[in-house]
Amino acid sequence: MxxxxxxxxxxxxxxxxxxxxxxxxxxxxxxxxxxxxxxxxxxxxxxxxxxxxxxxxxxxxxxxxxxxxxxxxxxxxxxxxxxxxxxxxxxxxxxxxxxGSAWPVEQATGQDIVIITGGIGLAPLRPAIYHLLANRQRYGKIVILYGARTPADILFRKELERWRSRFDISVEVTVDQAVSNWSGRVGVVPKLINRADFAPEETTALICGPEIMMRFSVKALQERGVKEDHIYVSMERNMKCAIGFCGHCQLGSQFVCKDGPVFPYSQISSAFRIREL
Amino acid sequence: MVSVEGIDRMISEHPFFSGMEPGYQAMIAGCASNQSFEAGQYLIREGDNADHFYLIRHGAVAIEVHTQGQTSVTLETLHEGDVLGWSWLVPPYHWLFDARAIQLTRVIAIDAACLREKAEADHSLGYELYSRIMPVMSERLSAARLRLLDLYGSPRKGQ
Missing domain, CATH: 2.40.30.10 (Translation factors)
Incomplete structure (x- = not known):
């Protein structure tokens, strides 16, 4: 209410x-x-x-x-x-x-779920992760792929460790930069997609992070065979009124505050290709 | 520890050589050995001769660069299914970085001089090798360029 x-x-x-x-x-x-x-x-x-x-x-x-x-x-x-x-x-x-709009957690029932996120992009996805884990039996494989700048920049580290210790989901964390005392992965998030264990034709992907990361992640998902209308991205623009009046957050024909922030990629793929937006 | 047991099978199962004509796989197996490295052990040292390259079967390897007096920086980590090293293809065949096992790592080590000789004698094999290595180089170059963008760094001043 x-x-x-x-x-x-x-x-x-x-x-x-x-x-x-x-x-x-x-x-x-x-x-x-x-x-x-x-x-x-x-x-x-x-x-x-x-x-x-x-x-x-x-x-x-x-x-x-x-x-x-x-x-x-x-x-x-x-x-x-x-x-x-x-x-x-x-x-x-x-x-x-x-x-705004929500992650399609109900619509994705029965599917494998791949969550791809970087930096503070994990925060808008955390409610979806809580929901997926609370209703674990309703989904196929759940894969979380997270990237951060350095090991010191890993958000919700303890929670990631807790999720990683579960036997019913897969969590991979990678960083862009590290010194030799870091024993985890170093590399970009999209690279994790190639080897992740999910069935592409039955997968819903949820992506949130810097737009360049999302663009390359979408490309990697498409190369694996994930359908464009099963890929969802969360967009960030300069929201002011939040109800679609002021137009500050307009992205092509969409208002990010009202039509988004979560969009099926198929709905905004053309906007992703317009450099001025 | 070095062993040649089952090397043909390991090569045919490794993603880097998957789908390759069995005759070529057999030629490569003739240059290959099975090796393992404990966590902390170096597979490659900068400046050394690039006389082998490695197909990672299990474990993880950090590609590192060192600066005198400072902790080494990890440029990238490689994992099961990855191929490690291409300086063996580029004269004067010297490694440009260090590679250190960050956990117990099992690899197929391939004798570079042996394989270069076979590729020189059979250019189709050479073409097959290059057409597998080029996508790996392209992917790693693309990843390195993405990381140059510092995607998760401080954004421009916001609200």
Whole structure:
């Protein structure tokens, strides 16, 4: 149940906890001042309003089965997100949402699932991973391929280790740069796709990360034979109103805030090829 | 530890040589041996003669470059099914980087001089070898270029 009917009016949420994830990345745990639950679908985002500073679109990174806690994982890259990084327990924030399309976790029932992600792109996919693991028996093979800049930049490291220790999913992590004390993989994420264990003709792929990484990952998936309309990508643009009015996030004929952020690749493949977009 | 037992089968099963005409596989097997390296052991040292190349059967190898007084940097890791080394194809046949086993690694080692000689005598074999190595080189060059972009580095100033 949404706490406000007007999508332009923020609802008050209180910061319960802030956890540092990486040097520039942190997670906020929020609860509604109204104590209402906050249901959302994996892949959706909120507009977070830091009073006196501004509003930013941030994907929800928590567990959709726990709607009493709203979790956002944020990278501090500008004035608003730097301000959010300085939040303390008890601070109040404005939240509008949830907005946008979701990862097709229901539609993908019975399929093998390949999750391809890099950097902070793991955060918008984490709710989908929680859902897949909570409903493990409904899916075929589950493969998570994650890339980070260095071993120190691996997001949700402990969770990745926990998922990796399960016998019913496959998790591969690779980094772009490392020194010799790192015993894991060094290389790019798309390279992991060639050797991953899944049945291409029965696979749904969920991709979130830098657009170049997504482009090369789509290419690698297509080379393996995954159908274009079974590949989903999460796009990032400059979302402002979040309801398709202002046009700031327009991508070709689509509004990323309203039609996305999760798109079937077949729906936006032409936009991927237009350099000016 | 070196062994030649079952080398024909190992070569035919390795992805790098999969689908190759059995006659060529047999020629390659004549230049091949089965080797294993403990974690931490070097397969290749920068500047040494590139007198072998390796097909990884199990394990993992880090391609490294060292700078005096600093910890070696890992450029890439190679795994089961990968091929390690192409300096054996490029005169003056010296390794450009180090390669270190990061876990117990089993490989098929191929004597480069032996294979170069066979490829020189049979250009069809040479063509077959190059047409398998070129895609690997292309893929690794493409991956190296992607990494130059520093995809996950700090984005331009945002919100």
């Amino acid at each position: 949404k706490t406000s009917q007007d999508p332009m009016t923020p609802n008050l949420f209180q910061v319960q906890r802030i956890r540092r994830e990486l040097a520039d990345t942190f997670t906020l745990e929020l609860t509604a001042e109204s104590n209402n639950e906050f249901p959302f679908l994996p892949g959706q985002f909120n507009m977070i309003y830091l009073f006196g500073s501004g509003e930013v679109p941030i994907s929800i990174s928590g567990d959709p089965a726990q709607p009493n806690r709203l979790i956002h994982t944020i990278r501090a890259v500008g004035s608003v997100t730097e301000g959010l990084k300085s939040c303390k327990s008890g601070d109040m924030l404005g939240i509008r949402g949830p907005f």
